[in-house]
Amino acid sequence: MWSNTRFMLSIAWRVARGVPFAVTAMAVAAAGMTITELFIAPMILHRIETHATAGGTLLAIAGFTAVLAALHGVHEYLDTCKVFDRTSVRDELLWSIGRKVAGTSYVNTLDPAFRAAERKCSDACNSNWAPTERIWSTWTEILTNVIGFAAYAAVLGGLSPWLMGVVILTAVAGYLPGKRINGWGFRHRAQEQATIKRFEYLNDLGNKREYAKDIRMFNLRPWIMELRAEALRALAGFYARREANAMWANVIDAALMLLRNGVAYAYLIWLTLDQGLPASRFLLYFTAVTGFGAWITGILDQFTELGKESQDIAQIREFLDWPEPFNLGTGRRLDRIPGHVYRIGLEHVSYRYPGADRDTLHDVTLTIHAGERLALVGLNGAGKTTLVKLVCGFLDPDAGRVTLDGIDIRQYDRRDYYRLFAAVFQDFSVLDSTIAQNVAQTVADADRTRVVDCLERSGLAELVAGLPGGMDAHLGREVYEDGVELSGGQIQRLMLARALYRDAPILVLDEPTAALDPIAEDDIYRHYARMTKGRTSVFISHRLASTRFCDRIVLLADGRIAEQGTHEQLLSAGGEYARLFGTQSKYYRDKPTAKPHTDTGGATQHPQEGARR
Secondary structure, X not given: OHHHHHHHHHHHHHXXXXXXHHHHHHHHHHHHHHHHHHHHHHHHHXXXXXXXXXXXXXXXXXXXXXXXXXXXXXXXXXHHXXXXXXXXXXXXXXXXHHHHHHHOOHHHHOOHHHHHHHHHHHHOOOOOOOHHHHHHHHHHHHHHHHHHHHHHHHHHHOOOHHHHHHHHHHHHHHHHHHXXXXXXXXXXXXXXXXXXXXXXXXXXXXXXXXXXXXXXXXXXXXXXXXXXXXXXXHXXXXXXXXXXXXXXXXXXXXXXXXXXXXXXXXXXXXXXXXXXXOHHHHHHHHHHHHHHHHHHHXXXXXXXXXXXXXXXXXXXXXXXXXXXXXXXXXXXXXOOOOOXXXXXXXXXXXXXXXOOOOOOEEEEEEEEOOOOEEEEEOOOOOOHHHHHHHHHOOOOOOEEEXXXXXXXXXXXXXXXXXXXXXXXXXXXXXXXXXHHHHHHOOOOOOOHHHHHHHHHHOOOHHHHHOOOOHHHOEEXXXXXXXXXXXXXXXXXXXXXXXXXXXXXXXXXXXXXXXXXXXXXHHHHHHOHHHHOOOOXXXXXXXXXXXXXHOOEXXXXXXXXXXXXXXXXHHHHHOOXXXXXXXXXXXXXXXXXXXXXXXXXOOOXXXXXXXXXX
16 A cells, blocks of 8 residues: 555656645645634634623634635645646556557467456546546545544543543444445456446447448347346446445444444533533534544545555556566667668477467478568468567567577567568558558658658559548548548558558568459559568468469468478479469459459549548
């Protein structure tokens, strides 16, 4: 608890130093207001009892009022003006979590435990009442209650120590069972989060554009509404169980409070009637007894809340310190050498995904020579994409090693290694930004001449030139109402332009033309030699005819290299490659008069076709 508080203070000291001072000042002001209010009524009654002058009484009331107004003003000012400081501390943690997710070793992103931890950390930072911001309010309440407890103890200490002991004991006795019962919700918060997650997913489903066609075509609305109603019943049931538990805590607390106040009030009445306690002192003690118990309960309750918040903060700290299997910012430096072409080797490499019962790749030995254009082909599940992930350094092999110019890549700073690669993957990302920024992957430093060149080489220049704004046209409609929506083929061309802009010495193309028709695909491959000139390149494709542009073809089957050679050599060998090629090519030969459909992403269309506004 204390360690996590120090952790939050260290962040606050770095990004918003006024937060700890504001917490302390607000606590002093809040406690000061309650303590001041405690004495106002007894003071007035005492002056009446002693026949004090009206002027003096009014002056005293004015003094108390001024103090209350000043304390209230300080509290409200700090509460209003320092809220952004508290939020900035939480935002800093959000940025830290985001940096961890974006910069962590790729293998961590495949780990369900890592993803679950990231979700928990995000939940702890997702609102103004999230634990990473609420902790400042909790500490304000703790300090307020401690100051109030000390002041009220000083008042009651002059009355009767045993009465103060009774109040303390009954307050603690009411707190302990209440803590256990109220802790039910905290102990079951994983269940609550899972139930809320399911309900929110189903609740938002009907608003997502990607489901709009299916909902209408298959009349999914009744099914979705039924699932939503079921999720809502589960959520309501959880809250009903939680409140049922909380009810018993309230019953116990009310019973002990009745006992505590009954004893204290009876003792005060006896002092007043039999021992001559002045009415002003009776009023002071009567109010202090009630408030004293509340201060004790407040301290205990707020420390309980602090403990819960501390657990969430501890999870964030553990997540930020999640072990990195790769050298990130450490290891051997790898400076890119202009004009140098790299050789990549796989030496007896095997890899098995966590939880799998067999190797995806097994004992693969392969050298990708400097400047070579290598094609990887094979059926689904043969291990092509896994091999590319190993080559790119996203995964480390379970056995064997991957080398760059003969040196194990595990020795290098992995981020330096990544800078040698440009890639087009099957699962790509397009931001709602301008075309130029998506190609250059930067906001202000884009080389517009290079952007135009890359768009031309990827076959997208004509389409872009026909758009209002050209390369400054916005993509997507999530952010921009006038955004352009590209077809699948056009997006693949855009990703190819992005890879070319990076101008890296190693080019990886994982099914870069899967969304293109044969005519558009052929147009890309006519420029393939130019794209890969002076680079080592790895190319994955299910269309075997496209591999004829490569220097060498490697056929993977069941995680092993089954065949390798040039397109002509493999056809002449009459093996599995020749069989697969024959199977694919017959579909084109059997329909010689079929006119190919050209959803090319702009290659053979009018520039505006396929790009919808």
